[in-house]
Amino acid sequence: MRDLLLFLKSNTLALVGLLTLLLLVGAITIGPWITPYTPTKLDILHKLEGPTFAHWLGTDAFGRDVLTRIMYGGRATLTIGVGVVAVAFVIGVVFGMLAGFTGGWVDSIIMRIVDAILAFPALVLAIALAAAFGPSLQNAMLAVAITLAPQFARVARSQALSVSVKPYVEAAVSLGLPPQRILFRYIFVNGL
Template identity: 60%
Template sequence: MRGLLSFLRRNPLAAIGAALLLLILLAVGLAPLWSLLWPLPSPIAIDIQAKLAPPGAAHWLGTDYFGRDVLARLLHGGQATLAIGLGVVALAFCAGVPFGLLAGYAGGWADLVMMRVVDAMLSFPALVLAIALAAAFGPSLGNAMLAVSITLAPQFARVARAQAQSIAARPYVEAAIALGVRPPRLLLRYILRNGIGPLLVQASLALGSAILQTASLGFLGLGAQPPWPEWGADVSANLAYLRGAPWVVLAPGLAILLAVLSFNLIGDALAEWFNPRRRNAR
């Protein structure tokens, strides 16, 4: 604990990222409880008489064109956006890491064939591939989640392969092989366990990318469908009112910015934490 506090003092950006993420998680995760403190309307309740109302006592962040409370949509939309981001990274991790570990450990022609598949997927820009897949699957939140996870899985496969190749050549792995340790246990206990650091760094960076790509698909109408709140979809739906009522666009846009920024700062901090030389530097 003392080492962690010392690390955060030397890395203020890591502390800022952690504080931002904690604030977002508390605001979004405890959204159902906020109604106990003040009356928070339903995020899909329409009140035409209050459409495009500026921020005030009744609506802290104002309302959109249909009179829906922007703060309520921001909090409930954040639940969908963050949950999708976590789910996307979990799917990409579970699909990409075993693929990369097998390729790096097996080597030879198996590694060559498996990595050419990964290279073919990485040759497409991630967002373009996600848009193509989401359009092929059909516009829905689940399909958007699947499309983004497919685009992120090759990145985990690349990192896992590099870790497997590096760790498989170490003496303790060779000793385990000589003792007759079976490949599944060898991959899980010796290779994955000792190579988890870079994979966690990749996961934290992928969270920011997943949120951004999911919001982009929502902006294009390929993610969450109206009237359910989602940050990217809300930016798209209210873009026409940017000049007259900027709060309807700035609120979800800033939420996306802060969420992605926090995960990127935490990813940079994790990269330094898992490097003993940089972590213990004075």
């Protein structure tokens, strides 16, 4: 935490970016509770208005408040984005750590699957997977997560390979600890 504060103190642009991100996330999170408008209510008399004190970002072609629509839409977008990255992280890290720790044929099979997924353009693969899974938001999120997981798997594998040769892992192996415990207690925790 101290290093982060020192970095932000020395890098003004990073501080501005962090504050902007926190402002946007705060507006998306609490904004829908404080706005006096609904995102779907039509107001034809006030359509295509410019920014005013009543409508800070103006109104759209149907008279709906643009800021309110951004705040409501941002909640869905933020939820989907965080969900996709979380699923991709879990899938990628589990398979990457497993491949790096076990090695041998397990490593070869997992990494060849990762290479095969990385061989396709990510957007084309995500569209193909979403079409194969069927039309729903959860299937589209899963398709995008599958296309993002190989990058996490590669990084996790490299971390597992570097951590698995450390003395404390070798000591755990020599003590006869179960591989699952070594993987999650020593390699996963120290590889992050």
